[in-house]
Amino acid sequence: MRWVTRAPIDLGSLAAQVAGPERGAITTFLGTVRAGPEDGPVVRIEYSAYESMLEQEFGRIVAETEVRWPGVAVAAVHRLGDVPLGEASIGIAVGAPRRAAALDACRHVIEEAKRRLPVWKREVLADGSAVWRDNAGGREPAAPPGPPA
Amino acid sequence: MRVRCRLFARYAEVAGVEDVELDVPGPATVRDAVALLRGRLPQGHLLPAHPLVARNRAHALAGDLLADGDELAILPPLAGG
Numbered sequence: 001m002r003w004v005t006r007a008p009i010d011l012g013s014l015a016a017q018v019a020g021p022e023r024g025a026i027t028t029f030l031g032t033v034r035a036g037p038e039d040g041p042v043v044r045i046e047y048s049a050y051e052s053m054l055e056q057e058f059g060r061i062v063a064e065t066e067v068r069w070p071g072v073a074v075a076a077v078h079r080l081g082d083v084p085l086g087e088a089s090i091g092i093a094v095g096a097p098r099r100a101a102a103l104d105a106c107r108h109v110i111e112e113a114k115r116r117l118p119v120w121k122r123e124v125l126a127d128g129s130a131v132w133r134d135n136a137g138g139r140e141p142a143a144p145p146g147p148p149a
Numbered sequence: 150m151r152v153r154c155r156l157f158a159r160y161a162e163v164a165g166v167e168d169v170e171l172d173v174p175g176p177a178t179v180r181d182a183v184a185l186l187r188g189r190l191p192q193g194h195l196l197p198a199h200p201l202v203a204r205n206r207a208h209a210l211a212g213d214l215l216a217d218g219d220e221l222a223i224l225p226p227l228a229g230g
Binding site: 132 | 157158162203222224225226228230
């Protein structure tokens with residue numbers, strides 16, 4: 001499962017995967033769980049996914065990026081399951097011969113990931129309620145936490 | 150033809166199912182299968198008429214033609230990253 005983890009993301013390990021003697025720049029990105037000012041305290045986010053598609057779509061995004069920016073190498077992973085406040089849900093490292101390509105390609109990967117990866121998040125608030133939140137600003141109530149009936 | 154329909158996250162919660170085998174008279178498009186699914190599930194009307202859909206683990210368009218054995222996924226608004 002190259003693109004998915006259920007453990008905390010190790011950014012150093014991602015960066016090491018894209019380092020090399022011909023790469024003079026490495027850009028890294030972490031997306032982290034934040035409290036969210038509009039809803040009050042978010043204590044954690046439960047990430048779920050269509051995992052078999054997530055693997056393929058992440059692979060397509062990275063392959064496209066490595067073609068568009070020659071000499072670039074990308075390592076990336078999305079965390080699924082419970083992610084506590086402050087911890088990372090996605091990590092990306094891009095190695096490139098020079099800094100412009102490293103920065104541009106990293107931005108491209110995170111924007112495409114947000115637009116294309118089949119991942120959903122259920123925010124659990126401090127009062128025990130939960131909401132489905134999406135990248136377009138959508139917000140819908142979720143069934144109460146706990147095992148399915 | 151047989152099409153496996155999968156639902157995720159909020160849509161699975163709303164519909165009460167995650168996996169449905171659908172008999173779709175062919176030739177049929179993604180749009181046809183979604184309409185059939187919405188009619189077939191007791192809570193299907195709560196799903197959007199024009200959702201984001203993936204066919205065989207790739208984003209698909211409503212007019213894409215289906216083949217026997219396809220896996221169709223009805224995707225709630227995406228929230229990755």
